[in-house]
Amino acid sequence: MTLLNSLMNSEGPINLHNLLAKIPYAQMLGMDVHRMGLEITTVLPFRQTNVGNPTLPALHGGAVAGFLEMTAIIELLARTDNKVLPKPIDISIDYLRSGKPMETYARATVTKHGRRVSNVQVLAWQSDPEHPIARLHGHFFLKPTETS
Amino acid sequence: MAHVPHAQQLGMQVVQVRRDACTAKIPYDVKLVGDPDTGVVHGGVITSLLDNTSGVAVTCALDEFRTMATLDLRIDYMHPATPGADIFGYCHCFKVTRNVAFVRGTAYHDSPDNPIATSMASFMLGTKGSSVHRYSQETAK
Numbered sequence: 095m096t097l098l099n100s101l102m103n104s105e106g107p108i109n110l111h112n113l114l115a116k117i118p119y120a121q122m123l124g125m126d127v128h129r130m131g132l133e134i135t136t137v138l139p140f141r142q143t144n145v146g147n148p149t150l151p152a153l154h155g156g157a158v159a160g161f162l163e164m165t166a167i168i169e170l171l172a173r174t175d176n177k178v179l180p181k182p183i184d185i186s187i188d189y190l191r192s193g194k195p196m197e198t199y200a201r202a203t204v205t206k207h208g209r210r211v212s213n214v215q216v217l218a219w220q221s222d223p224e225h226p227i228a229r230l231h232g233h234f235f236l237k238p239t240e241t242s
Numbered sequence: 243m244a245h246v247p248h249a250q251q252l253g254m255q256v257v258q259v260r261r262d263a264c265t266a267k268i269p270y271d272v273k274l275v276g277d278p279d280t281g282v283v284h285g286g287v288i289t290s291l292l293d294n295t296s297g298v299a300v301t302c303a304l305d306e307f308r309t310m311a312t313l314d315l316r317i318d319y320m321h322p323a324t325p326g327a328d329i330f331g332y333c334h335c336f337k338v339t340r341n342v343a344f345v346r347g348t349a350y351h352d353s354p355d356n357p358i359a360t361s362m363a364s365f366m367l368g369t370k371g372s373s374v375h376r377y378s379q380e381t382a383k
Contacts, residue, residue, distance in 0.1 A: 118272060143247055148245065156289050156291070179276075179279075186315070
């Protein structure tokens, strides 16, 4: 049984927390997710292993990018009945501020939800959502389900 | 890269440096997997490799050490990485202006002609604070 099938067996929406728990890379970053109604916020706790510049210190740009990409994937999974994980086609990241050694949050917006491809934007912030530290926009390939 | 905690976490190692370019690799590890059904590593691993290798390529291309910050990074994913295979990243800093450096990169297994992903990054030079890229260069030498 595939990962998503095993999580979709129960009634109701897919349990995003259980999904993250089964993805080794998300566990390595330390990612968690909070769902409040339709709003999904992901959390990247501060971990020394996510640091890119120990003298500042600042989070690694790649760790921030991976966190944003995973946030986009989670948002797409929560909105669709996809049986496979969405695959990134291209991503573009704007680094706006250095990531301080503290908790980071992210929220994704699906700009266009197509039949095969979705366009997603993700913003990451720390203490203040008005002052984002990074922004991702990208295209993700969705394998159509049997019904679509 | 030995002084970059996240690069250490991913197992990143410098393979070769040139006047304006750097090759690094990440050996396959199950902890990097993004899709447990297939064993394919997460895109964030490729992004980290290309981001970090691009930064080292800029340091190599500069005549003297300067601090820098990534302005933007674009990644195009060509095909999934093969489970079990090491991933290499080759990044070339092809232009340095007074304030900005531009870098192209490729992630691959056997040959850059068959890329897993390609990248384009720009770096702002002379930003405040110190940068770990200095250590990366020293390690590479």
